[in-house]
Amino acid sequence: MTRTVVFRCNANARVGLGHLMRCREMARVLKLRGWHSVILGPPTSLQTAQDMDLFIEWQEIPERGSDDQDCAIVLESCARHEASLAVMDDYRITPTYQQRLMKAGIRWLQQFDASLPFDYWCDLLVNASPYEKRSQYMRWLQRPEAQETLFGPAYAVLRPAFLTITPQPDTRDVRRILVAFGGGDDRGAIALSLNALAGHLGNGITLVVVCGPANPNLADITARVSSLPGIELHVAPADMASLMADCDLALIAGGTMSYEAAICGVPMIFIGLAPNQERPCRGWTDRIGAPYLGDISVVSGTMVRNAVMKLIENADQRAAMSRAGRALVDGLGAERLVDALLNLQSRQKDKVSQ
Numbered sequence: 001m002t003r004t005v006v007f008r009c010n011a012n013a014r015v016g017l018g019h020l021m022r023c024r025e026m027a028r029v030l031k032l033r034g035w036h037s038v039i040l041g042p043p044t045s046l047q048t049a050q051d052m053d054l055f056i057e058w059q060e061i062p063e064r065g066s067d068d069q070d071c072a073i074v075l076e077s078c079a080r081h082e083a084s085l086a087v088m089d090d091y092r093i094t095p096t097y098q099q100r101l102m103k104a105g106i107r108w109l110q111q112f113d114a115s116l117p118f119d120y121w122c123d124l125l126v127n128a129s130p131y132e133k134r135s136q137y138m139r140w141l142q143r144p145e146a147q148e149t150l151f152g153p154a155y156a157v158l159r160p161a162f163l164t165i166t167p168q169p170d171t172r173d174v175r176r177i178l179v180a181f182g183g184g185d186d187r188g189a190i191a192l193s194l195n196a197l198a199g200h201l202g203n204g205i206t207l208v209v210v211c212g213p214a215n216p217n218l219a220d221i222t223a224r225v226s227s228l229p230g231i232e233l234h235v236a237p238a239d240m241a242s243l244m245a246d247c248d249l250a251l252i253a254g255g256t257m258s259y260e261a262a263i264c265g266v267p268m269i270f271i272g273l274a275p276n277q278e279r280p281c282r283g284w285t286d287r288i289g290a291p292y293l294g295d296i297s298v299v300s301g302t303m304v305r306n307a308v309m310k311l312i313e314n315a316d317q318r319a320a321m322s323r324a325g326r327a328l329v330d331g332l333g334a335e336r337l338v339d340a341l342l343n344l345q346s347r348q349k350d351k352v353s354q
Contacts, residue, residue: 004036004056004083005341008074010064010090011042013214017183018256019089020046022111022157025334026087026341027054033338038081040073041090046214057081067097075104085345087111088122091276095119095142107344109337115275124340125149128156128259128333131283148340153328155336156259161241163331167265168245170319174312176206178247178266182255183212183236187273187296190221193251196301197308198228205312207231208247210240249311249318251304254281254292259333262288262325267318269307271299288324289317 007027011020020042027037031054038057047058059077064070070092078086086106091113098121101108110122114132121142127150134149141147177197181189190209197207211221213236225233237243244250244257245264252258254270254277261268268290270281281292291307293299311318 002036002082003034004038004081005030005085005087006074006077006081006083007037007039007041007055007087008070008090008093009039009041010092011046013184013212013216015184016255017046017212017214019111021159021256022334023087023089024051024054025157025159026338028160029334029338033342035342036081038077038083040077064092067094068100071097071100074101075106078104078106085341087341091116093122095121098122109341113276114279120147123147123344124337126155126337127151128153129280129283130287130328131279150337150340153259153262154330154333156256156329156331156333157337158256158259158263158329158331158333159241161239162260162263165241165245165264167322167326168248170265170322171315172248173315174248174318175204176208176247176249177201177308178208178210178244178250178252178261180208180210180250180257181253181271181273182257184214185216186211186221188217189253189271189273189296191217191224192271192296192299192301193304194221194224194228194231196304197251198231200305201230201308201312203230205230208234208243210234210237210243212236249308251308253277254284258284259329262329263331265322265326267311267321268325269293269304269311271296271304287328288321290321 007023009019009023011017030037036056039055040059041061044060086108088108088110095118102121107123109124111126117140119142120140130153132151179193225231247266250261250266250268253273270292272278272281272295284290285292293303
């Protein structure tokens, strides 16, 4: 077998880009360790110059077929590259799909959606949510004695720039509020936030709005920003780490950005954009006291404004949240996941040699 890992990644404007970011960072760590990476799934429109260096092959899958069809694509790629290790960063990897991978001799790491648990046959089950615990999943693990569960913020995958950020003082005043809901469809959360906050927080506070070029609401967001006071708009900023670290409060969803805000020591308020974000948001509430307002479908502008104003007025709560967030996230998640993945290969070699 070659030193190659095959990634199946589900990323687009509708799903968001968090899956792709995780795959890129794992591929970066693998490359540093002398391994190659292949990625299957994301549209080539998302490919960057950096990706040409990280992945020896990028295969777009425009439409996902049946489990059998999609798994056949993965297995064909594994066979062509003589790869026995895979990363499945796609929440649609059903038990039937997993059993096909297992029967083909593939060993894999699987990121999963905690809102839709089902039987798991994978070697490594991963969820960085602060909510999840292994004991909650024993009924779903089909080979528990051979399956590792890598749960919690220690396994959050962050871009390298976040590891070198110097957090601001925990006791700082609120002058800049980040409003960001991922690189894809924000489901109207930015418009809701702008309507609730713009012009209502005083002259000394700036709203820092961040979104991706793939957001279908970008034109509307741009128009709103131009007509409202005290707002900056950043579309796919080159240095998100510095931009975030320069903020004093964040209004975000329960995805990758929550770990980035935590390592920067930025207090958070959450609005969920999808069912699989509810448990992570509640986990952050339990672990650091971050307010979770609910799913976007039930959150009102009044709820947003009240939550923001309450935190602006409570410096002690913000400081405690900053300290707790930094204690949970150290930015070394990609290294830990690659360690666990490559250990699978080492154990397999040891087993064969015995």
